[in-house]
Amino acid sequence: MTKVTISIKKIAELAGVSYPTVSRALRNEGRIGEETRKRIVTIAREHGYTPNLTARGLVSKRSGALGLVFTRFSDPFHSDIAQKVEIEANRRGYSLFIASNETQDKERELEIVRSFQGRNVEGIIVSSGREGPRYSQLFRETNIPIVTVNSHAADHIGHSVCHDDYGGGCAIVQHLIKKGYQNIIYLGNGSADKAQSDRLRAWHDVLKKNSFVPAIHIDSPEGRVQDGAAATEQLLSQHSAQLRNMRSAIWCFNDAMALGALSVLHRHGFAIPTDIGVAGFDDIDSSAFAIPALTTWHQPRQEMASVAAQMLFGLIEVSDSPPADFVMPGWLVVRHST
Amino acid sequence: MTKVTISIKKIAELAGVSYPTVSRALRNEGRIGEETRKRIVTIAREHGYTPNLTARGLVSKRSGALGLVFTRFSDPFHSDIAQKVEIEANRRGYSLFIASNETQDKERELEIVRSFQGRNVEGIIVSSGREGPRYSQLFRETNIPIVTVNSHAADHIGHSVCHDDYGGGCAIVQHLIKKGYQNIIYLGNGSADKAQSDRLRAWHDVLKKNSFVPAIHIDSPEGRVQDGAAATEQLLSQHSAQLRNMRSAIWCFNDAMALGALSVLHRHGFAIPTDIGVAGFDDIDSSAFAIPALTTWHQPRQEMASVAAQMLFGLIEVSDSPPADFVMPGWLVVRHST
DNA sequence: CTGTTAGCGCCTTCAA
DNA sequence: TTGAAGGCGCTAACAG
16 A cells, blocks of 8 residues: 655655654644744645654653443443443543454453553453453553453552442342242353452342342353343243242343343233233343333443443542442432333 | 563563564474474463564554444344354454444544544444445545445445345335235334435335335434334324324334333334234344344345455455445245234 | 744664 | 664654
8 A cells, every 4th residue: 555644754855844843833842933844744744744643652651542441332321331431441542452352261351461562552441241360460460550440450559440230130130029029030241250259249239138038040151132132042941830839030140141031931921010020131222112111220331331431530530549348339220121 | 560571672682582583383384394493483482472563563564454334333233244244354353443423424434534544454344224425435445355244325426235125125014915904104214325226116016016105214323122102103193193093003113112102002002903003124023022023124244245345355365346236136025014 | 023943652773 | 693783763862
């Protein structure tokens, strides 16, 4: 490809000045004659000059780029977070490197972080919901600011924005009990770390406290619509007696799975919420348009992403701020599926 | 933040060699003593060395980065394309800059392309579905390979991967006619360029050919679930008589909108597909789980993204390949909503 | 106000 | 096989 990218030098030549002068003119930096500045800017524009951010970054030590690692584009929850991060990054004049990790391989995620490092990003946001000792280690070693969303380094050594999953889980289960469901099933997501364990624990605790005994718990490999559908199929085939004998409700790890559950239940002729109740988690946009509209727990994901971004900007500007674990509250959204 | 990124120089010092030697060792480039190579590599690893891709890119002229501009993360169609592009980029060892354009501002999109240029990306994929003379102009001026997905520069001067929207639209409308619907409504997306105009034209043409007269057409500002819901509400309030008198079907610009339509129709007590038929376009993952499962047109978006990526890689390697407009076929998916 | 010099971290000649 | 110089495009001191 013909690389005819015009450089500062060429423009200097054309304008009959030295190239630092051009640099100053183009950056609108002080101490420069108004006449020359105008002349240089005109020439630059005429020749379609665009500054080489690579070179600029090399010397200024500010690449003007951020890195974002997240699960996958088809995940509505993490995608909304990614969207907000992208907007915030742009607003601050940053470009954004992105890498998804559709595999369930944690090592891959760490590799991504390292590659971002090699690209001299000024900060990294990890929104994958995964965590573990390897993460803590990497984050400790890395000298680039990192903020995680919805997971915290196991030893709370880093900076993170989380959500009160335990509280939300308790609220959902309590709501289901109050609605009179006697058998509360949990359809989980085996690939989520903190979110899954917190919600599972909430489910356990609330059931126990209310003297509900051994309830059904099925984990999916991931948290997609099809996973929720598959888990529900499995549920129906393995526990149909229990479902018919006790007034049951299904609580899904997230709304996507709940959508899949609704679909399968509908196909099998169950009336929601009378035959079976269904609840989700997250309150993604389409949940309000589910049939019937989905009862769920609202996670303020936009705000979480915003806070994460602000946190990161803070870390970029001020060095060595102490570890922080910001926990945000959500709220129950009761619609028509329970 | 303490930037203690270790450089090639330091390692050279530590190893007691000159830094070009280190460079060679680390890149596994020929002509280097096996002993020294090993020693250097060990030291590098011990000190957690990561090559500075910025600097490397500056001299090699190969940034190893690609740019992707697309609509928004919550758009299931374009997100799937983005996902595939990301995977392909990674497979080839590229990092990916991403920028979404949630605004409907085309100028913003061109700005993004320019900023990618400044970052020395080696290639750009534009998957926004937008087009126009300003695009053609920019693409012509830009010396970086650009491939567009689902839109082509008005004058066919660039490289693009498209889908046969007209053919798909015809097939959908014909299917609805065959199913016995007498009133075929189109709910469009005002922010899509090529896709909208092609589908709208298909709708017009097929209706005309079959002597159907003035049908209803409502455009939404965008193509999201809530847009489909809003358009359907509008439809119900303005044309209820017509809907009850003639056997009607609603064809939506995309599946997301169709999901919104299904929700509203359900809330208003319509039975699908007997009272009203609903069809979408795209065949996104969740369409199979809609209630009822959605009849739609399958766009091979993964393949489209793959082809676009391959096309781009080709352009990066070989300069000056002639304009190309790759058109991919889709297929009808009849489920239970019609 | 402007030009000179130096250097960011790396790769690529060329000699040795 | 290795080292010494030069330069990628730009900014940041200094001079003048």
